[in-house]
Amino acid sequence: MAKSSMASALKAYWLPLILFASSVFYQLFILPRSYPPSHYDVLGIKMLSSVEEVTEAYEKLSSNWNAGVEVPPTIDFVKIRYSFELLTNPIWKRDYDLYSIDEHIHIIEKAKAQYAGTSFSEIQLPLLEAASFDPGDAFNIITMGNFFSKFDNAKAFLIQVFSFGSKRCAQFASNWERIAALLDGLANTGLVELGEVQVAKYLAEKTFTGQPSFPNGLPSLVAFPPRCNSSTCLLRYEGELSVDAVTDWVATTILGLPRISYYSKDTLEQGFLRKSSPHKVRVIFFSETGVRATPFVRQAALNYRPYAAFAFVLWREEESSFWWNVFGVESAPAIVFLKEPGVKPVVYHGPGNDSWFVNTMEQNKYHVLPQLRSVTSMDLGCDPRGYSRAGNETTIWYCVILAGRQSPELHKMRETVRRIQEILSTDGMLHSIDQDQPSAAPAVALKEKRLTFTWLDGEAQQRYCFFIIQTANSYETCGPRRDITDVPQLLIVRYKRNPSDDGIKIDRKPKNIFEAFHDDDVDPASQLVARYNGSEEIPEIIKWISHIIEDGDSKDLPFFRAKSPALVPEDADPIWSAGARSILSKGSGMKQRIGSIVKGIHSCLGDPRIGPVLLLGALMSFGNIWLRRSQSTPASQSNQETQPSRTEEDRPNRRRKPRRTANQDLPPSITDVEPEDAYQMPFSDSD
DSSP states (O other), rough: OOOHHHHHHHHTTHHHHHHHHHHHIIIOOOIHHHHHHHHHHTOOOTTTTOOHHHHHHHHHHHHHHHHTTTTOOOOHHEEEEEEEHHTSSSHHHHHHHHHOOOOOTTTHHHHHHHTSSSSSSGGGGGSSSSOOOTTTTSSSSSSSTTTTGGTTTTTTTEEEEEEEOOHHHHHHHHHHHHHHHHTEEEEEOOOOOOOOHHHHHHHHHEETOOOOOTTTTTEEEEEEEETTGGGGOOOOOOOOOHHHHHHIIIIIIIOOOOOOOEETTTIIIIIIIEEEEHHHHEEEEESSOOOOOOOHHHHHHHTTTEEEEEEEEEOOOGGGHHHHHHTOOSSSSSSEEOSSSTTOOOOSOOOOOHHHHHHHHHHHHHHHSOBBTTTTTTHHOOOOTTTTTTBTTOEEEEEEEEEEEESHHHHHHHHHHHHHHHHHHHHSSSSOTTTTSHHHHHHHHHHHEEEEEEEEETTTTTTHHHHHOTTTTGGGSSSSSSSSSOOEEEEEEEEOOOOGGGGOOOOOOSHHHHHHHHHSSSSSSEEEEOOSOOOSSSSHHHHHHHHHHHHHHHHHOOOOOOOOOOOOOOOOOGGGSSSHHHHHHHHHHHEEEEEEHHHHHHTTTTTTTTTHHHHHHHHHHHHHHHHHHHHHHHHHHHHHHHOOOOOOTSSSSOOOOOOOOTTTTTTGGGSSSSSSHHHHHHHOOOO
């Protein structure tokens, strides 16, 4: 019976018991670890005492030691001496009092292990080595007066919070200089010293009491994403303080730039060359260090994404012969541009600065024979809505287009057109050109940038392909493949712009309602298309191009303008190219939210109010359960005692059936008598 009563009590009071045990555990084990005695407590003085009071307290203790009145254990002496040295340094004391920064705390454990079992008089003093960090004028120092003026909403802002007395900040100075150089042009950088109390508190984390704190110590790196200048979107760096790690965090998390993967000799072909889009130039970086791509290179990869695909390869001396035979790379660092199959790679050896890399990308972002696409039409001058590559003042220009589906026939014809472009480019470089040569007119036009050679994917750009061909056999060139026949066609488009008509809208009657809504305008430049029907011999093609250019420049040809269909974009935007900056600028990234929740829970574990709250919850829960149990037990007993018994008088009147008499011929059935009446009034023998 006692065991049953004990089990019932435990079952009823399980919640207050758990809360009470949690309160005791928190007060005895968690809170002492979260709040070790302060250095002021070690010296026996009040918090925030002055340097003079700290010195006086230490001298009082040391006088007792020297007189032999008290001989402190070694560990106690180490703690007292450490507190004295820390609190008598003005900068260290300021950092400890305002921000709870104590970056030398590991010295205590080191001294305990080093001087275990020895007398305190044998300890080498001082325990702490003073350090100073003065960035001088080489860095962008931020003060309260210029803090908000440093923000540029178009750029991210990376800030290092440091202290003049921090040894870690002094060691990080060279890395910070390199980080600032790598982020130049992409993000602003600056430094805030803890003496700028208002700015430092604005950038610091807040404890449960509202005190500013830097839990990970100094230096502390914080960043504002682009288009953000408030603490709501501030992000903190908590990783390794290396140049590679910090710049990768800024480029990926803050700027939303794509990463560039590394490939080995065995994975480069399958993982990169075959998976890259065929219309893109392959750019391969050979690195001898293996560090990640710099933020500038990653920004260039984002800017040139429509034109090129990027990869990194770690250079190994044992593989040097392989790379020499494949790409012609002699050593690292080097950059290789693979333009298209059959074309010799373009190789640049040695390091290069950012401006050199941009110029090199501009020179090599196209294939030798570039593809006519939505992102290249304006640059190539093959768009009636734009201008010639020669400039806005050019009236007439030409575009030679090789149209067709991806096939061996198209690849063969592309090699022919590439060869023609090379021949005309060589002729165009001559100082004097023989005007009697068939290549004279196209060579001059190519040199003047009035002539462009390109190819068009007839399947991907079928609408534009049908528009410029407009013949009965255009299905052999444009649209999805219907049979085994693939016939690439060579065309030349003459564009002519009337400068006097620029900006004038031409009114014409639409043919139908669809055209009225969608074709309500025409292209500014007229287009005349000529299709080549001759042989595939290079001299014949050059002669044909020359004849078209001569007639187009000299004759007064008809001027027709129409609305040409737009080229279809062939590349979908990757996930990181859209929305990354907007998500980060609002501070709503899932990773950041999860991290802030975890950090909030961890910081709350040191709240001294948790233990009393748990104890109060245990008492309230215990009292509530005891009150409900004490009220329910007497109530149940009282109900049992006061409940009246059902007597004959209390029962409701019932209509009873008449009793059987002696004059009745047949006895009644047992079902004709109610059970209660049968029990109370049984038949007797006299009846």
